[in-house]
Amino acid sequence: MRNRSWGKHASFVLSALAAVTPPVCAMDRVRNETKANLAELRYGVTGQGVTVAIMDRGIDWRHPDFIKPDGTTRIKHLLDMTGQLYCEAGNPQPVEYTEAQINAALLGGPPIDSRDAVGHGTVTAGIAAGNGRAFADDRYRGMAPAADLIVVKIVSEGAQQHEDQPAEAPFIGCYEYALDWLDQKINEVGNPCVAIINAGVQYGPMDGTSAVSRKIDQVFGVDRPGRIYATGTGDEGAYPTHAAADYDDTAATSVRFTTGGAPWTITAWYTGSQPAEITVRMDDGAVVGPVPAEDYRIENGISIYQYAPGQEFYPWTSTSGDRAVWIGIDGHAGGGQVEIRGTQPGMGHVDLYIADVFLPIVFDDHLVPGRLSDFAATTSALVCGVYVARIEYIDITGTPRGDTSEGVLGGLWNHSADGPTRDGRLGVDVATPGHHIFAAYGQTSYWKYCCPWNQIQDGGGWYGRQGAASGAGPILVGALALMLEMNPSLTGEEARQILQDTARSDGFTGPTPNTHWGYGKLDLLAALDQMAGVVRGDLNCDGAANVLDINPFVLALLNPAAYAMQFPGCNVHNADINGDGGENVLDINPFVALLLGP
Ligand SMILES: [Ca+2]
């Protein structure tokens, strides 16, 4: 320690405050890890007066986590798009349910014919905003337990028939319609809103120019006060699902792939001003192409469609000016290659994607980073990577369960998708502890039926396990709801800056920012502190933390009342240097480190 007199101060303060301990909370791990509990203790934030909009597989509207203590629903509006296929004509009309209808149904009136057949949407809502009422001490409440909800059932991968529940067919609703509807309902409720579409893969331009991304920008945007859109990165991290290469007109550039033979697709985006021919050449001898720009070919189980810029199908319909290619391959197990060759002088660049990891096809060379979902590449989106919050738990039967195969505790989840976006933005703002967390489970969902080991001990069957980007995104959504409660006119870009400024780096994140963690781990207390004007280490309120703050720091720790009198208007929380929610002996070493600098 360089400052000997400070050393004496420190040892004195240490002995004086040795009995002080940081607050202990019984909440689930995520609220502690993100410092949501500390943020609530210090600022009283619970999401009150904020709308959380969940676009997912629906919601178990009967679950106690979405019902207020007075028995009425927390759902202000519910839209069900079951049976749709994007925005195609002839789709079943979306069905809207009001708060009053849901309340009547809760009281035994006409039932609401909307459910979360899969279970995913209920978990999303629970993580972001469940109030924890289904179990003692609100133990499994989400991040913003007093927020209002608007729910859109916008997608489903389908669910099997089970018990007395019918099967559900897969569907994808019309995102444009849903977002326009949501825009209206947010205005009707009149409160700030943070929203998520908790779905999405690498299918689209991945640069913020798809129809869905542009609609999200329109409804939320970077500078619309009180409107924020957030999402997780995606689940494709570390998988061989993104390849890229330069090409020109002198020789074909070849990207190798291996397919299992089942039908699926490769999509590609390349430089709009450098038109190219595309050929698919399989090792089994099948060759289709070259297919010129804005042409197509279907032969031998292989389809190649080349779109003119902006003329792709919905929801791609990109405004980037780049050219898209859709390649379908069926019945050709084994190796092959996509060949791209320019048809005029000059260099172009091509990105090739496999939509998600469940498809039986991988790239074998030209692999590059950048596996965000198309929705996560939205310009206005605040995006979180995923880190591991839990590697062990006990299931509802009392059986210990573990999963150490997808990352170490505190480390990045192995498949957290990474930036950059295709247009070169970092693509990740912060990371949240989304893998293996506990939240509300839909009581009639397929998840609850199929996989009882995912239900946790001490949850009464109401709560279960979730993970991946789907677990992480709603944590960020809930955190943003608390930030909107602090400042209802906060914009997305302001929130992004605060989250980036206040994120924590550690041995797992390595140097930040980077394309996996963004600026580091979400620290909600630090974020709200920054919003409240806290400057850690500045105890005399002159705007800087330096040697002049040593005596006021000691006073703040020893005698907060005297400190308040001597430094009126100063914030005693400026002395919570380590950000653990208290001003005490544990802040001494961090304060010294702060003064001594890096
Ligand atoms: Ca100062």
Ligand SMILES: [Ca+2]
């Ligand atoms: Ca502290």
